[in-house]
Amino acid sequence: MPTPTLRLNNGVAMPTLGFGVFQTPPEETTAAVAEALRVGYRHIDTAAAYGNERGVGEALSQSGLRRDELFVETKIWISDYGYDETLHSFDKSAGKLGIDQIDLLILHQPLPSAFERTLGAYRALERLLADGRVRAIGVSNFMPPHLERLLEVAQVVPAVNQIEVHPYFQQRQLQALHARHGIVTQAWAPIGGITFYRPGFSKSTLEDPVILGIAGSHGKSAAQVMLRWAIQQGRSVIPKSVRPARIAENFAVFDFDLSADELSAIDALDTTQRGGPNPEDVTLEKFGRVIPEA
Structure with missing residues (x-):
């Protein structure tokens, strides 16, 4: 059965459920993506900074699937921001x-x-979109001030903003x-894995009694309930x-529905505490890295 899709603001259909490869070692990426494709995922999310785009590409080419059956998403790293630099970063990613x-x-x-380098990078995305080299463009980890400043000058409204969203941090x-x-909200860490690394924060979404209670009533796992919560509220999840x-468990989330009361109970778990890095703290000095040509 085809994965349900979300219609982006430029009409492109994007599978609601994607498969992410953040922190997946390059040597394990091809096998993980191949398994995801075998299970039924058709949306793969990677990034230049992950260092595993080539492994994703190998899995795609070996899959036997037609290109139009696949939805491939990747990200430009801050070291390659600027108009010309971002155009070249596209070439690097597409090649890998x-x-x-x-x-x-x-x-x-x-x-x-x-x-200004961020804005130059976004202008490059707009150029790539106009030239047909990408089908949709967007951003990640943009907070309201960043997004509002971008919207003041952008010719194309971003289709997606990929941000940290899970029951404990809902933004x-x-x-x-x-x-x-x-703009579609696309959730990274949608099952709250980032909460394991929160200093001084022992509680995990996967062990939350509210989520476990809902999971038990549906015969599903806590992870499946969190993914279903996000999907029913119109988010994309990775x-x-x-x-x-x-991999298979995370895909099996289209055969049950959460009630309005169950959705509200999960909504009430928001702590407003971020688990990942604050986007305001991201600088070239701290996080810049060279993205290899090949």
């Missing part, structure tokens, strides 16, 4: 992925300390801003795993 056209190309982070103000502009059983 082994494809001529990228379905969704996004900026991985705002760069608040050098926002409702930002999601409301997305809704006003027709879970990741290298374990075949978990």
Whole structure:
């Protein structure tokens, strides 16, 4: 059965559920993506900074699937921001992925300390879109001030903003801003894996009694309930795993529905505490790295 899709603001259909490869070692990426494709995923999310685009490309080429059956998303890293630099970064990513056209190309982070470079990078995305080299463009980790500043000058409204969203950190103000502009909220860490690394924070979403109670009533796992919560509220989700059983489990979320009361109970778990890095703290000095040519 085909994966349900979300219609982006330029009419492109994007599978709601994607497969992520953040922190997946390059040597394990091809096998993990191949397994995801075998299970039924058709949306793969990677990034130049992950260092595993080539492994994704190998899995895509070996899959036997037609290119038009696949939705490939990747991200430009801050070291390659600027108009010309971003155009070249597209070439690097497309070459590693082994494809001529990228379905969704996004900026991985705002760069608040050098926002003009961020704007130059976005203008390059607009050029790539106009030239047909990408099908949709967007951003990631843009907070309201970054997004509002971008929207003041952008010719194309971003189709997607990929941000940290899970039951313990829901970013409702930002999601409301997305809704006003027709931007899809795409959730990274949608099952709250980032909460394991929160200093002094012992509670995990996977062990939350509210989520476990809902999971038990449906015969599903906590992870499946969190993915279903996000999907029913109109978000795109990008879970990741290298374990075949978990890859399959995360895909099996289209055969049940959460009630309005269950959705509200999960909504009430928001702590407003971020688990990942604050986008305001991302600078070239701290996070810059050379993205290899090949």
